[in-house]
Amino acid sequence: MMAARNFTTTTTAGLRKAALYLWLAAIALWMVFPFYYAIMSSLETGTAIFAPGLWPQNISFDNYTQLVRRQNIWHNSRRRSAECGPRLGLMFRRRACSVASADVRVSFA
Amino acid sequence: MRRQQLKAAAWFLLPVCLLLAAAAAWPLLRTLVLSLSDSSLYVMERPSWVFLDNYLYFLDGEAFGVLSDPRWWLSVRNTLIFAVTSVGLELVLGMAIALTLNHAIPMRGLMRTVLLVPWAIPTIVTAQIWLWMLHDQYGVINHILEVLGLIERGVPWLSQASTALAAIIMIDVWKTTPFMTLMILAALQIVPRDLIEAARMDGANAAQSFFKVTLPVIFPAVAVAIVFRLLDALRVFDLIYIINPSDENIMSMSVYARRLLFEFGRFGAGSAASILLFMVVSMLAIAWIKISRATDQA
Numbered sequence: 001m002m003a004a005r006n007f008t009t010t011t012t013a014g015l016r017k018a019a020l021y022l023w024l025a026a027i028a029l030w031m032v033f034p035f036y037y038a039i040m041s042s043l044e045t046g047t048a049i050f051a052p053g054l055w056p057q058n059i060s061f062d063n064y065t066q067l068v069r070r071q072n073i074w075h076n077s078r079r080r081s082a083e084c085g086p087r088l089g090l091m092f093r094r095r096a097c098s099v100a101s102a103d104v105r106v107s108f109a
Numbered sequence: 110m111r112r113q114q115l116k117a118a119a120w121f122l123l124p125v126c127l128l129l130a131a132a133a134a135w136p137l138l139r140t141l142v143l144s145l146s147d148s149s150l151y152v153m154e155r156p157s158w159v160f161l162d163n164y165l166y167f168l169d170g171e172a173f174g175v176l177s178d179p180r181w182w183l184s185v186r187n188t189l190i191f192a193v194t195s196v197g198l199e200l201v202l203g204m205a206i207a208l209t210l211n212h213a214i215p216m217r218g219l220m221r222t223v224l225l226v227p228w229a230i231p232t233i234v235t236a237q238i239w240l241w242m243l244h245d246q247y248g249v250i251n252h253i254l255e256v257l258g259l260i261e262r263g264v265p266w267l268s269q270a271s272t273a274l275a276a277i278i279m280i281d282v283w284k285t286t287p288f289m290t291l292m293i294l295a296a297l298q299i300v301p302r303d304l305i306e307a308a309r310m311d312g313a314n315a316a317q318s319f320f321k322v323t324l325p326v327i328f329p330a331v332a333v334a335i336v337f338r339l340l341d342a343l344r345v346f347d348l349i350y351i352i353n354p355s356d357e358n359i360m361s362m363s364v365y366a367r368r369l370l371f372e373f374g375r376f377g378a379g380s381a382a383s384i385l386l387f388m389v390v391s392m393l394a395i396a397w398i399k400i401s402r403a404t405d406q407a
Binding site: 020023024027028030031032034035037038041049050051052053054 | 206209214216219220223224226227230234235238239241242246248249251283287
């Protein structure tokens with residue numbers, strides 16, 4: 001009798017624990033999945049992005065290098081500060097910037 | 110002495126008043142003035158006063174103006190459905206998650222970090238991610254549902270009239286549930302533990318101690334969160350604008366106003382729509398202030 005009671009209480013405790021973990025896992029999956037999928041999509045190459053899947057076929061960081069190289073987010077911000085700098089009396093920054101952005105171009109070309 | 114202090118206080122308040130006047134009062138007044146004129150991008154003549162004609166007027170038994178436009182009422186309906194449903198779902202889910210996280214559960218720190226992910230992503234990026242995930246041909250969600258055998262071919266969740274608004278509400282719930290959870294979690298942490306223990310000693314079950322003890326204590330903080338979210342949801346713009354700025358089935362009031370203002374160049378009518386939106390939101394805010402004052406005094 002006692003043993004049976006113990007057994008049921010431990011089972012219900014176990015079930016409760018399982019339900020809690022299931023609930024936590026569901027929340028975590030729901031919250032993180034879109035973010036995870038965005039990162040995975042960013043590692044795709046070419047037309048592989050059109051094949052839906054949970055992870056990329058080949059992992060590549062091409063999109064990131066392209067972002068710097070073709071869209072050139074760093075270069076643009078530097079160029080802008082180099083253009084606006086002299087007006088603000090920041091001649092020294094202009095020289096430093098042009099050198100730095102030339103470096104970026106060379107190293108990626 | 111007192112006069113001097115008052116004078117000093119007025120000087121200290123002046124910068125803030127000027128800032129508020131420049132940032133809030135001036136644009137509002139200008140919109141109000143514009144809404145009473147027929148100013149437009151595509152008319153060369155000087156705008157003239159038309160007073161309330163942008164809102165509603167009758168000519169030969171036909172109604173004109175924003176209030177006579179069925180698309181305006183459709184956007185009002187969409188906005189109200191969006192605001193009430195998304196805030197309601199966020200409240201229920203946020204409450205459930207916050208109650209779970211308030212206990213000493215395993216991996217509590219990790220769960221809190223996970224919760225911050227959707228809230229930390231800019232809405233524009235959120236909209237793009239979901240737009241891609243819900244794509245009818247290449248979207249991963251349709252792919253998963255197909256693999257599970259729940260659907261036969263991809264469903265265009267965001268572009269068919271029957272599911273578009275529901276999908277947008279789901280995205281907003283995804284994005285804003287963390288905010289609700291953190292607000293409720295903060296409120297839950299001020300509930301004295303001995304109150305709950307006393308209720309349990311008196312024989313209250315979990316539901317009773319929640320509704321009779323916890324809820325009354327956290328209610329003021331939760332009410333603030335609800336009102337903030339409601340005001341936010343009534344002004345919803347970026348999410349819907351990214352998903353589809355010209356779909357009438359999901360158009361919100363602010364998307365409608367933007368369309369009149371910048372797509373059709375009708376500054377007068379667009380300003381009238383903006384003022385109507387402002388009136389809806391400010392009525393809610395005033396009602397909230399009145400209610401909270403009344404409950405404070407009671």
